[in-house]
Amino acid sequence: AQSVTQPDIHITVSEGASLELRCNYSYGATPYLFWYVQSPGQGLQLLLKYFSGDTLVQGIKGFEAEFKRSQSSFNLRKPSVHWSDAAEYFCAADSGGGADGLTFGKGTHLIIQP
Amino acid sequence: DTAVSQTPKYLVTQMGNDKSIKCEQNLGHDTMYWYKQDSKKFLKIMFSYNNKELIINETVPNRFSPKSPDKAHLNLHINSLELGDSAVYFCASSQGLLAGGWNEQFFGPGTRLTVL
Numbered sequence: 199a200q201s202v203t204q205p206d207i208h209i210t211v212s213e214g215a216s217l218e219l220r221c222n223y224s225y226g227a228t229p230y231l232f233w234y235v236q237s238p239g240q241g242l243q244l245l246l247k248y249f250s251g252d253t254l255v256q257g258i259k260g261f262e263a264e265f266k267r268s269q270s271s272f273n274l275r276k277p278s279v280h281w282s283d284a285a286e287y288f289c290a291a292d293s294g295g296g297a298d299g300l301t302f303g304k305g306t307h308l309i310i311q312p
Numbered sequence: 313d314t315a316v317s318q319t320p321k322y323l324v325t326q327m328g329n330d331k332s333i334k335c336e337q338n339l340g341h342d343t344m345y346w347y348k349q350d351s352k353k354f355l356k357i358m359f360s361y362n363n364k365e366l367i368i369n370e371t372v373p374n375r376f377s378p379k380s381p382d383k384a385h386l387n388l389h390i391n392s393l394e395l396g397d398s399a400v401y402f403c404a405s406s407q408g409l410l411a412g413g414w415n416e417q418f419f420g421p422g423t424r425l426t427v428l
Contacts, residue, residue, distance in 0.1 A: 242419040
């Protein structure tokens, strides 16, 4: 069965420190991959997406993600976090069938320490 | 200017009642979706519609019935509400089957349903 795994439920990072959020997928073929962010009480905002091409993808708010086929991973990174980055981060995948809907990971809650 | 809108934003109701959540998108997309986010923040697809036709119906109780009067609207009607229905419901839209590649989904702000 298709699945997306985010192994870290919570991550705490000091403001100004670097960040990496992990995501692994299990699909028959490489799916379309996405990272979304959800601030408290808010909807979902797309940070970045990947299907093919350059395996390092740049997104909004200074985020980037690296696709590694050999590890079935699509990890999200940011060189220096800001207090406003505190939120829930979701990795998601789409098989590309057109109307299948996204399969989400369970999310990683990011806490920023002052 | 809102791309995907949902009403209401909050919905508080008693067990056994029937309620509806409305969703509209002004992006010209052909495909719309409903997702449920439970208390642990887990997001799961419920339904997808392409051009008013039901495509996906995940394991969702029959009490949930989506209705798409046109391709810009996908409403969710819930009968005989139960405590376990309390969640945040997100509507989304995408170019869908005609995307020819990217199928980026745009999400609405969510509707927080509380069943008492």
